[in-house]
Amino acid sequence: MGNKRLSGWLPLAVIALIAAAWEAAVRMFAIDPYILPSPSAIVREAMQPNVWPRLEMHTLATVRRTLTGLALGVLAGVALAAAIHLIPGARRASAPLLVLSQSVPYIVLVPLLLIWLGFGEEPKIVLIALVCFFPVTVAMLTGLRECDPALRGYLAMIGADRRTIFTKLELPNAVPYLFSGFRIAAAYSVTTTVAAEWFGGGSGLGYYIKLSYSGFETARVFAGTIIIIAFSMLMYGLAGLAERLVVRWRPKTERRGGDGSGA
Amino acid sequence: MAPALEVRDVAMRYGDRPVLGGVTLRVEDGEFVSLIGPSGCGKSTLLKVIGGLEQAERGEIYIEGRPANGRRGLIAYMPQQPSLLPWRTVAGNIELALGIAGVPRAEARRLARDWLGRVGLAEYANAWPHMLSGGMQQRVSFIRALLSPRKLMCLDEPFGALDALTRQHMQEWLLSIWEENRRAVLLVTHSIEEALLLSDRIVVLSARPASVLREFTVPFGRPRDPKLWKVPAFAELREAIHELLKPAEAAGTASG
Ligand SMILES: Nc1ncnc2c1ncn2[C@@H]1O[C@H](COP(=O)(O)OP(=O)(O)OP(=O)(O)O)[C@@H](O)[C@H]1O
Ligand SMILES: [Mg+2]
Numbered sequence: 001m002g003n004k005r006l007s008g009w010l011p012l013a014v015i016a017l018i019a020a021a022w023e024a025a026v027r028m029f030a031i032d033p034y035i036l037p038s039p040s041a042i043v044r045e046a047m048q049p050n051v052w053p054r055l056e057m058h059t060l061a062t063v064r065r066t067l068t069g070l071a072l073g074v075l076a077g078v079a080l081a082a083a084i085h086l087i088p089g090a091r092r093a094s095a096p097l098l099v100l101s102q103s104v105p106y107i108v109l110v111p112l113l114l115i116w117l118g119f120g121e122e123p124k125i126v127l128i129a130l131v132c133f134f135p136v137t138v139a140m141l142t143g144l145r146e147c148d149p150a151l152r153g154y155l156a157m158i159g160a161d162r163r164t165i166f167t168k169l170e171l172p173n174a175v176p177y178l179f180s181g182f183r184i185a186a187a188y189s190v191t192t193t194v195a196a197e198w199f200g201g202g203s204g205l206g207y208y209i210k211l212s213y214s215g216f217e218t219a220r221v222f223a224g225t226i227i228i229i230a231f232s233m234l235m236y237g238l239a240g241l242a243e244r245l246v247v248r249w250r251p252k253t254e255r256r257g258g259d260g261s262g263a
Numbered sequence: 264m265a266p267a268l269e270v271r272d273v274a275m276r277y278g279d280r281p282v283l284g285g286v287t288l289r290v291e292d293g294e295f296v297s298l299i300g301p302s303g304c305g306k307s308t309l310l311k312v313i314g315g316l317e318q319a320e321r322g323e324i325y326i327e328g329r330p331a332n333g334r335r336g337l338i339a340y341m342p343q344q345p346s347l348l349p350w351r352t353v354a355g356n357i358e359l360a361l362g363i364a365g366v367p368r369a370e371a372r373r374l375a376r377d378w379l380g381r382v383g384l385a386e387y388a389n390a391w392p393h394m395l396s397g398g399m400q401q402r403v404s405f406i407r408a409l410l411s412p413r414k415l416m417c418l419d420e421p422f423g424a425l426d427a428l429t430r431q432h433m434q435e436w437l438l439s440i441w442e443e444n445r446r447a448v449l450l451v452t453h454s455i456e457e458a459l460l461l462s463d464r465i466v467v468l469s470a471r472p473a474s475v476l477r478e479f480t481v482p483f484g485r486p487r488d489p490k491l492w493k494v495p496a497f498a499e500l501r502e503a504i505h506e507l508l509k510p511a512e513a514a515g516t517a518s519g
Contacts, residue, residue, distance in 0.1 A: 154346040157314040158411070159336015160363045168359060172350040249350045249391045 045219035069128025077136030132185035139181025143174025265328025267447030273322035284472030297458035300468030339411030345400035
């Protein structure tokens with residue numbers, strides 16, 4: 001109990017310590033704020049009346065884009081996994097493609113999507129969805145397949161049909177796998193959004209950071225980056241929380257083990 | 264009336280390892296038959312062939328007079344492992360099995376609650392299976408088979424994971440509800456005493472590949488006295504079956 005509370009605060013303490021060391025170092029060595037602004041200078045800059053509203057606006061754009069892409073990618077991933085699983089022979093046929101798709105460097109897709117879909121919102125959403133889609137599909141497929149053979153045999157013996165085995169055994173079995181895929185997808189989605197915004201378009205934190213970077217506004221670059229990191233961590237945390245709420249049937253020890261390996 | 268189960272010269276192999284070497288047995292309607300044999304001889308496999316999960320390479324299976332080779336969903340089945348779905352509550356597991364067997368939902372709910380109470384698990388109706396001990400899970404798995412509307416009940420070592428006292432209690436309990444409402448039962452067990460106490464007939468299997476060594480008719484009347492072991496004939500039969508299993512068991516360990 002006490003241990004758990006301590007372990008919850010420890011990461012925050014570490015972050016505070018790093019920030020303090022950073023602040024001290026910048027002051028002590030009088031580092032040029034253009035090279036490395038101190039944490040307090042970043043906060044001060046972010047709070048400027050001409051900076052904060054724009055940060056807010058761009059954050060909102062990034063959040064919206066990320067969530068849309070992530071939702072589309074996850075839905076498509078789940079649907080594709082279910083289809084591959086249910087169509088006889090599809091798993092074997094798609095296995096090499098799935099492995100291949102895992103090793104595509106997504107950054108090369110950006111110019112292609114820009115060529116195909118133009119500079120609007122669509123190529124960004126498609127890119128985010130694509131990136132989120134594969135980890136979800138692969139995890140879900142694994143979960144659908146790796147059911148306890150004793151359970152599968154039992155249900156078959158008492159006369160369960162294909163549909164019952166899918167809905168009562170395979171789908172529930174895949175849920176924890178789906179969540180681990182979802183956590184990866186959630187983390188990817190934020191970085192992908194920022195990268196997409198960097199490459200094109202007129203909104204979002206990626207775009208804002210690029211602008212601040214070309215304007216030599218290092219403090220704003222940092223402010224944007226910190227918001228991105230916080231958002232990323234929040235997504236990861238929410239995915240974990242959702243998993244804990246949905247997957248209640250697992251023994252406690254296993255659940256904790258899953259968290260440890262995921263973090 | 265057609266027998267509840269008829270198995271004629273059924274052979275089966277896993278890969279190139281023969282497991283069943285021509286098994287023939289029958290269970291009459293309302294008859295309680297026990298299956299005894301050395302560990303690993305193929306008892307569980309035989310139940311899986313009867314249930315249609317595994318395919319026999321030779322021989323026929325008839326359930327209630329109808330050809331049943333490779334046909335599933337015709338028996339009430341309790342597997343050797345409790346096999347409860349971890350994401351369904353204890354009651355939910357029973358309800359699902361009954362639903363698959365065609366029992367209406369409300370009826371399944373009522374039966375599940377009612378019978379969980381009878382095996383002393385009323386307060387676990389809404390618990391997740393992992394919160395139950397092995398023996399408790401086995402009891403849930405047992406009533407799940409018991410409540411199935413299928414005529415023939417195939418039980419694979421239903422009391423294997425129970426301590427001696429609970430086991431005895433469950434045996435007597437099974438005896439009383441079975442005698443009340445006779446169903447065809449094929450029970451796999453390791454315990455000669457259990458077989459003698461419960462069954463009308465005992466089929467002794469050889470070591471793998473399994474075939475029937477001998478059948479014993481259990482001569483004791485019904486209702487059975489739970490203190491049956493005091494009768495001299497009980498000890499004699501037990502000795503006879505024990506003798507039969509001994510060389511088979513030795514051969515089984517030598518080849519396995
Ligand atoms: N899925 C399988 N694949 C290959 N071999 C198997 C499989 N299942 C069982 N066997 C083999 O078949 C033989 C019989 O197994 P089975 O489980 O039927 O034995 P059993 O008589 O039920 O044993 P026990 O009394 O220990 O439960 C064993 O030698 C086992 O190794
Ligand atoms: Mg067995």
